[in-house]
Amino acid sequence: MxxxxxxxxxxxxxxxxxxxxxxxxxxxxxxxxxxxxxxxxxxxxxxxxxxxxxxxxxxxxxxxxxxxxxxxxxxxxxxxxxxxxxxxxxxxxxxxxxxxxxxxxxxxxxxxxxxxxxxxxxxxxxxxxxxxxxxxxxxxxxxxxxxxxxxxxxxxxxxxxxxxxxxxxxxxxxxxxxxxxxxxxxxxxxxxxxxxxxxxxxxxxxxxxxxxxxxxxxxxxxxxxxxxxxxxxxxxxxxxxxxxxxxxxxxxxxxxxxxxxxxxxxxxxxxxxxxxxxxxxxxxxxxxxxxxxxxxxxxxxxxxxxxxxxxxxxxxxxxxxxxxQYKKITPLPIPGLSLQGSLLDKIAQKDYLLYAPYQTFSYVVKFLREAALDPAVKAIKITIYRLAEISHIASSLINAAKNGKEVTVQIELQARFDEQANIYYAEQMQGEGVKLIFGVAGLKVHSKVCLIEREENSRIVRYAFISTGNFNESTARIYTDYTLFTSNQKIGKELNKVFDFFEVNYKIKKYRHLIVSPHYTRNSLYSLIETEILNNIKGKPSGIKLKLNSLSDYKMIDRLYAASRAGVKIKLIVRGICCLIPGVKGMSENIEIISVIDKFLEHPRLFIFENGGNQKLYISSADFMGRNLDNRVEITCPIYDENIKQEINDTFEICWSDNVKARIVNQNQDNKYRKNNKVKVRSQFALYEYYKNKLEA
Incomplete structure (x- = not known):
């Protein structure tokens, strides 16, 4: 089609x-x-x-x-x-x-x-x-x-x-x-x-x-x-x-x-x-x-x-x-999720979303610290791409191993320019009994996930967090990233399949919820784009909103061009490389692109498909680049909680409304600031206010 x-x-x-x-x-x-x-x-x-x-x-x-x-x-x-x-x-x-x-x-x-x-x-x-x-x-x-x-x-x-x-x-x-x-x-x-x-x-x-x-x-x-x-x-x-x-x-x-x-x-x-x-x-x-x-x-x-x-x-x-200098902000708590009590008890009841640095990265460390001490937690599995120079993540994992937990760390030793730091921590963890996996031959592991297995009433219950960014306390202060905390057992089981794949990678797993590179991401995204085209032809609600670091894969760009020609409205927020040329009649006139550069580095990968009115929304570690789609292990996770869906839609729209630090990506590539007669919106500052207001509400 x-x-x-x-x-x-x-x-x-x-x-x-x-x-x-x-x-x-x-x-x-x-x-x-x-x-x-x-x-x-x-x-x-x-x-x-x-x-x-x-x-x-x-x-x-x-x-x-x-x-x-x-x-x-x-x-x-x-x-x-x-x-x-x-x-x-x-x-x-x-x-x-x-x-x-x-x-x-x-x-x-x-x-x-x-x-x-x-x-x-x-x-x-x-x-x-x-x-x-x-x-x-x-x-x-x-x-x-x-x-x-x-x-x-x-x-x-x-x-x-x-x-x-x-x-x-x-x-x-x-x-x-x-x-x-x-x-x-x-x-x-x-x-x-x-x-x-x-x-x-x-x-x-x-x-x-x-x-x-x-x-x-x-x-x-x-x-x-x-x-x-x-x-x-x-x-x-x-x-x-x-x-x-x-x-x-x-x-x-x-x-x-x-x-x-x-x-x-x-x-x-x-x-x-x-x-x-x-x-x-x-x-x-x-x-x-x-x-x-x-x-x-x-x-x-x-x-x-x-x-x-x-x-x-x-x-x-x-x-x-x-x-x-920039006025320092105090990262906010997540409404309803206290750092004082048990995070796992709260996450067992519902999903929570962290959006750093507007909200505190301490929840990620607290999650691991609690798992390291909890006698009911039997195993911790995590993927690591870039660690902070002084990493509380690594020390928490070592703490867990000392407490008898089965700790499995997939650490990427070929994370560009961070190899030496990762080698240092890999050797430390290995010396403390942490089980290390060094990826899959020919593939970098770029996914950002953690899974814990806890024994409850004689059965294994899984808790997880899935992120768009690295588990790095330093960059979490200046990179914007989403992290989902969930006890959804279907997602937990599929994350476990990914860790199984790291160890036995000649067996390709099947997934109903997660979208996993290198085997499924490209075709799954093609299918999601195709659905938007068909829905638009049928007169159903359609539209694509993407937030990416980079967009350079020609085949993926061709699919977006095809959607544009079919009349699908596409909004793209792309921080860095963007090979797609927007606004060309007969090719991309229904595609608008902005890039926001400001105090924080925009880092999330976010995919929103209108899907005929039953919106499909995903957070991901993958950009639309050939390496992410075909040559890395990446995880794209669906968002099922309706409140979190609304929150992510809100944050996308705030960013899309930016008319202070947003540049328009156009055919001339002249980096013009987006200017209009609307109320001034500096999205990163507005997002902090958005989360402050959520706390007060």
């Missing part, structure tokens, strides 16, 4: 390119740094988020495109109608433009900080009042952590660390110097990561001073190189980004933990994919470095500003200035 788009259509006319769409998402992050309504110190932190995002983009996505180009493949069908080499050039030019904008914004923010009597000084601006402090700070804190390499005379250039920042030092040697034959000699100073990047200097009255570590080191160059005689010395920042793909060896004698651990360590030697340098560096030094480092035309070469690793701005100090 579904009408497919003709194969004669140009891919570039049907879909936005995934990488360019991602860069537009990161431009929205940069808009938050530019927005004068964003508190001043938070604007600096958005500069950091923008930069951190870009680092990860080059490590993963640009590295993949480079591999395609180096393999001699065009990649047009995979990349949406553009060749790999063309796309690499387009990415580089776009990033150069965005970096230029980010530097301009940073300069503006620094001028605004000065109006607030906060001064970020350079090494040439150090006052007499600060000289003694800086000298002592350098000797006691910085100098012991410095790695300085004299590269001018080395035959082999040292391997630079991925995403570490270096000062490339050039010394024009004095005629009196006998140590070096060449007129110029070069050194590299690695900016230490174990020293604060922003050094707070003693205040002068109401004036506060910061010096960036790079400039503090520049100020102390004569101290570092005091044994040499030179006429002049200069230092400019450089950074390389390496391919972050893990190459896992096949040695059968090694444990999976050992293989992943070694692969993570080897990541530091991955091929370079981006070289960023201070555009004020002299050509002679730049040519020397690029020749020695083997930087070539397939790498993205970005002329940048004075400072790199601007991701460190995420940790810019608060300076005691609460007026220049």
């Amino acid at each position: 579904t009408e497919e788009i003709g194969t004669g259509s140009s891919l570039q006319n049907k879909y936005f390119n995934r990488e360019m769409s991602w860069l537009q998402f990161n431009a929205r992050v940069l808009q938050e740094a530019e927005d004068t309504a964003t508190p001043l110190i938070e604007r600096l932190r958005f500069i950091g988020i923008f930069s951190n995002n870009l680092d990860e983009f080059f490590k993963v996505r640009y590295a993949t495109i480079k591999r395609i180009a180096e393999a001699g493949k065009g990649g047009r069908s995979f990349l949406g109608g553009i060749s790999a080499s063309e796309l690499m050039e387009e990415i580089t030019q776009t990033v150069i433009k965005h970096q230029k904008t980010s530097l301009s914004i940073l300069n503006t923010i620094e001028r605004e900080l000065e109006k607030e009597h906060i001064y970020i000084i350079k090494e040439t601006e150090v006052s007499d009042n600060h000289k003694a402090f800086i000298a002592n700070y350098f000797i006691t804190k910085v100098s012991p952590a410095l790695v300085t390499i004299m590269i001018g005379e080395l035959e082999k250039f040292p391997s630079l660390k991925d995403s570490a920042a270096y000062l490339a030092v050039k010394m024009v040697m004095s005629k009196e110097d006998k140590a070096f034959e060449a007129k110029n000699t070069y050194a590299l100073i690695e900016i230490p990561k174990n020293v604060e990047r922003f050094v707070e200097l003693p205040a002068d009255g109401n004036k506060q001073y910061i010096i960036i570590l790079d400039d503090l080191i520049r100020y102390c160059l004569n101290n570092i190189f005091s044994i040499f005689k030179y006429d002049s010395i200069s230092a400019h920042m450089i950074k390389i980004t390496r391919d972050a793909e893990l190459d896992i060896e096949s040695d059968l004698s090694k444990s999976f933990i050992d293989k992943i651990s070694k692969s993570v360590k080897n990541r530091s030697a991955g091929d370079p994919v981006r070289f960023v340098y201070d555009k004020r560096i002299d050509k002679e030094t730049l040519d020397f470095l690029m020749f020695k480092m083997g930087i070539d035309s397939t790498d993205s070469i970005i002329p940048g500003g004075r400072y790199h690793n601007r991701r460190d701005y995420m940790g810019f100090p608060s300076l005691g200035r609460e007026d220049l």
